[in-house]
Amino acid sequence: MRRLLLTLVSVCIASHLSLAQQDMSFSVARSAMLENNSAMRGERYLLDAAYDNMRATRGMYLPTINMMGGFTLLQRDISIDLGGAKGIVTNSLQSLINNGVNSGILSNDLASLLSQGLAPIIGADWRYTLQKWTVGYIGTTITIPIYAGGRVNIANHIAKQQLDMARYSLDATESHLLTELVERYYGVILTRKVVEVRQMVVNAVSQHLADAKAMEEEGLVAHSVVVYLQYRLSEEEGKLRDAESKNRVAEYALSTIVGEDVIVNPTDGIFLSNNIQSIDYYREAALNLNHILQEAEAEQNIANEGVRLARAALLPEVVAMGGAVIYGYQLSDILPRWTVGVGINFTLFNGLGKERRLKAAQSAAMGVSEMVDNARDNILLLIDKEYFTLENSLQDVTTSARAIEFAESYYNSAIVGFNEGLTSGSDLMDACAELAASRVEYLNAAYNSCVALARLLEASGLSSTLDLYRVNCGNIDIE
Secondary structure, X not given: OHHHHHHHXXXXXXXHHOOOEEEEOHHHHHHHHHHHOHHHHHHHHHHHHHHHHHHHHHHHHOOEEEEEEEEEEOOOOEEXXXXXXXXXXXXXXXXXXXXXXXXXXXXXXXHHHHHHHHHHHHHOOOEEEEXXXXXXEEEEEEEEEEEOOOHHHHHHHHHHHHHHHHHHHHHHHHHHHHHHHHHHHHHHHHHHXXXXXXXXXXXXXXXHHHHHHHHHHOOXXXXXXXXXXXXXXXXXXXXXXXXXXXXXXXXXXHHHHHOOOOEEEEOOXXXXXXXXXXXXXXXXXXXXXXXXXXXXXHHHHHHHHHHHHHHHOOOOEEEEEXXXXXXXXXXXXXXXXXXXXXXXXXXXXXXXXXXXXHHHHHHHHHHHHHHHHHHHHHHHHHHHHHHHHHHHHHHHHHHHHHHHHHHHHHHHHXXXXXXXXXXXXXXXXXXXXXXXXXXXXXXXXXXXXXXXXXXXXXXXXXXXXXXXXXXXXXXXXXX
């Protein structure tokens, strides 16, 4: 597996070497990174999702309108059969007519007319169909929340906090990527400078070897000196190849985070900023501006809202509701075409589920609160660590600069002594190696100060102020 991974990395770097170079300042590289980096694109999608969710939650304030329809087949018509009453009514009417004729109240002609007039009623079908067996309808219903124990307001507060969390997460990702860009952008500058130093050493040793061979021919030095210098040359060439390999990896890493299919050629230099505020300034800024801490505090607010939501579930719900039939097929006329009313829903007992959910929400809120406190402590600890790392790195820059001055003086003296036969080849190479080491140490100290500053600003929530430290600062260089 390890061999496979190394092979894949080698293939990626080999394909990277075929790309064209493109000059980029740090500002241009940052803009390209923020536009092309997949992590930033993912965070922006999540922010859009949180915003849409908040807009959807706001709809809870508005009425809910539903359109519905259906077509139903009944077993039979729904009807009322009044056949039994028909016989009673018929006999009663006929008895009245007969009694009227017998008593002389009605004449035979009038009785006959009455009988003829009542005949259609008596002969009619006395069954009444309430609803035919096939029925269809299209209707609408509307529901308006009147009181829900604060559930609607709480849900909207939670959605707002979730949107804030997405924003803080986006800011945190941007800050972290900016720190990584500092590491990789100035890392390429560092590795290239180290390659220059190693190449200078190789050139110097090659020249010393050529001088030693000439001196050997003149009998001024022994052959062992030439052999020793050949050994040291191969050793320095190996260090040069190692530095070149690290430079290629650094270039590939920079192109990856920038998101461009080119070899980024940094045009800026490693900067040294002494405009560092007191540690209290960064600690105070972290408590107010650190994006991870802001995200954690938003999560704490959501947990607190969850307690309120669980408590609101114990209260009744009251809604205004109504409905209307827009179109009906064979729908009975005795059924109403619209209704309005008020409804209430209150759970008397559900196995104490709501009470237990309230207790769970309270425990979760306390747990999140503890984690936020722990996050504050860790962030302040990180501020202290990066601040002192920055101070030490700046001090190392000053110390290594003085070491370079001494190493250059010692190396120049060693060259003169070697040419005069007063200094051995090993002493000359020791002086050369010391000079190279001091230069590399100086470069590393300067690079470490840049990275420590970027990490300090990220932890403080002040990554956006990085340019204030970069601009008008001196850039380091190796002659």
